[in-house]
Amino acid sequence: MSEEKNSIPKEELFSPKNKKLLIDPIGKDNPITVQVLGICSVLAVTVQLRASLVLAIAVVAVMGLANVIISVLRHGIPPRIRIIVQLTVIASLVILVDQVLKAFVYDVSRQLSVFVGLIITNCIIMGRLEAFALQNKVWPSFLDGIGNAAGYGSILLLVAAVRELFGSGTLMGYQMIPNAFYDFGYVDNGLMILPPMALITVGVIIWIHRHRDRALVDVS
């Protein structure tokens, strides 16, 4: 990173403004808990932590790269067809990610099945391209993409951890709840594996988030 720092002398690489771009989406501008975008995949792929982790990484990769590419092209894209261009970029990246997953983590790729392809429709990605990458320089766009994807991924992982721990008694496939519990009469919670519980878990996270950060509560 240090040599890049020298190449752009005008603005510091991690100036407070840029840092804000990266950090804010993880906390008080979180795409899921504050903007309530991208809920669909949170409901669908958070049964197992492993699958969520892979999907989170995939989204980080797609979003970072898509933001960079669109930001590079931003002066050349005619406004009237910008959505199509954005879709093409995202779709190509998703195909790449899909192929990589199939090559290296085949079982997880099968588990994620259609949801890798559905990254294309993830509203967060489109939203950031429209709202940020089209108007900003490459480096801030990259940070914004990574930041938002990380914000999305962090919630994904949190929900998946809760659901896998209580729904299957495991984390990343390793048994977490000791056998003694089961002997004592503990039973895994079947509701956790069903989609409604993902919604409720996200709801509870939003609740806690807003309780801790009063500025997020909109008083209407």
Add this chain to the structure above:
Amino acid sequence: MKPLINLVEKVKPHFEEGGRFEKLHRSFEAFETFLYVKGDVTHTGSHIRDAIDMKRTMVHVIIALIPVLLFGIWNVGFQHFKATGQEVAFMDQVIFGLIKVLPIIIVSYASGLAVEFIFATARNHEVNEGFLVSGMLIPLVIPVTTPLWMVAVATIFAVIIGKEVFGGTGMNILNPALLARAFLFFAYPSYLSGEVWIETTLQEGQQLVDGFSGATAMAIMTAGEGTMPSDFDMFFGFIPGSIGETSTFAILLGAIILVATGIGSFKIMASVFLGGLAMGLLFNLFAVNDYMDMPAYRHLIMGGFAFGAVYMATDPVSASQTDMGKYIYGVLIGVITVLIRVVNPAYPEGMMLAILFMNVFAPLIDHYVVEANVKRRLKRMKKIRLETQA
């Protein structure tokens, strides 16, 4: 009673502003109003207050639940000794039932009230009385074989997700007690599927009688095997099932209390029964299997139909508020219940799902009933105006 009032008055300053236990102010208030109607007056609007407040209302429901509870306790013992083939005295059956049922009630109240008190203290609102009833309903709608920790988890879930997130009693869109049951049903399906619902933990020297199944009537009908209990047994409740749901007779006693005191809505109860009966008759017309061919009235006496209709559907918070809405709401509950029972083999009992489903729709029903009324009156006004102009 005087010493009690004196005691309350004596400790009161400690809980008020500036007192030693200021933080526990709301908890104290809960106990105070539980004992006596508070001496404060209304601040706005009407200055005449009925002596009956929400706590008294809830107590009436508890009274209406007593027949069901007593019968349920006895039935737990009765079913147990029937399964082991022993002949024991009436009191032994009751004592066995008490040993099994009381812990469930205690756990339900303790876990639910703990959540209520924590939230009341944290949010500084009154402790909600609604849980007095929910805490009693939860044990009655689950089988006696449910482990106690599950009861606690389900109760906490129902109070937090069903009630507190919406703002407490009176704000909930779903019936908390049913939500607790739905939670158990989906979270721990093997305990709630209606297979073995009799306490069969055997002591030394006991054994199960030959041919013992322990399945509920619902499970027998859904699976299509086993012998159905007689109508007499089902009406009076000498059958396995959730603790409070078996005896339609005891439930009807409770219904009389509810209707007589004006707490429960007769319109809802009647329309639920009518809806169920109508749907059952409709199925009889087009019967292609045994379940569809079953006499329609049986739907009303088996499973949790009567209990749901009398105690659950009438919950004033989650039910429809308008008169016309109550009929629509009730009939649809009955229809959907029978529909789920007969058509969907995955859910042997449809009452819980039907009520929860209609709880969600109750505001919508009310909205359209009110809209329709507004429209009708506008039309009438228009007509009058036209006539006067002419």
